[in-house]
Amino acid sequence: MKKKVLFIIGSLQSGGVSKSMISLLNAWDTEKYETSLLLCCKDGDVFSDYLPKNIQLIYNPVIEHVMGGFFSLKWLLVHGHFLLCLGVLLRLILSRISRPLASELIAKMMPVVSDVHYDLIVDYGGQQLLYYMVNKLSATKKVSFFHSDYSKWSFYYNADKKYYPVVDHIFTISQICVDSLKKFFPNCAEKVSIMENISSPVMIRRQSLESIGNFEVQIDQMKADGNTILCTIGHICRGKGFDFAIEASDILKRNGIKFKWVFIGKVLEEDLLKFITDKGLDDNILLVGIQSNPYPYISLSDIVVHPSRFEGKSIALDEAKILCKPIVVTNFSTVGDQFENRKNALICDMNGKALADSIVELINNRELSLSLIDYLKDNIQDNSSEVKKLYAFIN
Incomplete structure (x- = not known):
């Protein structure tokens, strides 16, 4: 049987992370591995036409709307998700006080989209996707990516410090980014390394x-x-x-x-x-x-x-x-x-x-x-x- 792999990304909107995800998946051996992609948000999607055809796309609109703003409140109410609606309101308030707490709340509200036990799950976006992967999805190995210099983007440190120690590896995209992660998370230093953005x-x-x-x-x-x-x-x-x-x-x-x-x-x-x-x-x-x-x-x-x-x-x-x-x-x-x-x-x-x-x-x-x-x-x-x-x- 083929081994099962799940990638997770917030969206395929414009931007380097989305483009990098597409490049990675086009280099990935989809014949050898049964590969799925959890796409959390379809709004503004510009890159999905470049996805390899044999990748299973997983999408749940509830995830998109618990990550959304005030417009999403109407969608959640119309579809009967009253508790999630309250949760989004709380998250919008929390986001003004604590980004880590707001992001952890999003992860808690995101429904489990698969009961499959994967051989590998790759969180490609970090933050709430990392917390969701750790808490709600099953895999033999779990890997996370961080795509920037952490010293320039440390807003989620109070949450990340709880989750990075429990993943199997953390990839980032340059030596400066590696050094920055190791400085912030010295207890994770042995499992931080470079994986470059793929450009074919x-x-x-x-x-x-x-x-x-x-x-x-x-x-x-x-x-x-x-x-x-x-x-x-x-x-x-x-x-x-x-x-x-x-x-x-x-x-x-x-x-x-x-x-x-x-x-x-x-x-x-x-x-x-x-x-x-x-x-x-x-x-x-x-x-x-x-x-x-x-x-x-x-x-x-x-x-x-x-x-x-x-x-x-x-x-x-x-x-x-x-x-x-x-x-x-x-x-x-x-x-x-x-x-x-x-x-x-x-x-x-x-x-x-x-x-x-x-x-x-x-x-x-x-x-x-x-x-x-x-x-x-x-x-x-x-x-x-x-x-x-x-x-x-x-x-």
Whole structure:
């Protein structure tokens, strides 16, 4: 009989964790293992079309709504879940006081979706998914992932410190992230290690050739008019540095640089859109929203810019490297895990002027730009073999 494996993720919305989950599952041996995916929330799903066909998708709308906001209260009432409705109200109040307690309450309210005893369960999202996995699901081995530098995201420490000691392993995505977890959880140090986000060059190149319709024609015309095409992927918010990108755009425009900057992602902070308009940048910044396949946009761009304030290890940047684009990236704490300045990217300070200066340097210094591209072409890595680190827990 095939061994049974369950992966758990909050959603397949836009974002690096969702994309990383899809890449992992496409590298996973679904012929050898009977594989299921518990998807807690379908709202905003953009990646499910890329799931391997023989993965069993598990979804229970009750889980989505106990994780939801005030809109979910109506759904729970209509469907007769009166106690859960009270629980969600309590959780919304608790979330203002204690994120760990609110997250543990969500896990308690989440119904058991399977009575199967799995050989391996992989929590890919952390927090309430971790607590739910530990308390309500049965498995021989249970593994959790944390996708960032814990020192930048320690809001759930008071709950995590109870649950991390009882899982079999904790994976994270870079050495800095490993060191951070070990510092916060020294009693778990022996079971913390790296499993990189999987980026398959074959899959990414194939998807980069997909058509994006009329936008390709628009980009070609923009280039013919002398514009440099910039591209940034991420949730449009200050955490991802989009305020820096807007400031850089203003500087570029005032200095006579012809450019179009494509922003790919969900708008999380609406006031940034007003910032764009107030600076007169509506013609320079192109908001294309969430894209399940961003690779054609990267492929059509001249420079990829990543202005983030913090990252675990950015999968968007790994993808830009595979597509061999010159990259400008801010000096966040884990940037050294992916880049060496002026070798495979330009690393700049976290402000709009530094971003603008680096962009201008790449535009004007063709030799530097080509040297970055050549290095990336010579150092493309396929890390699909990272899945073997999970196989070790079931073989």
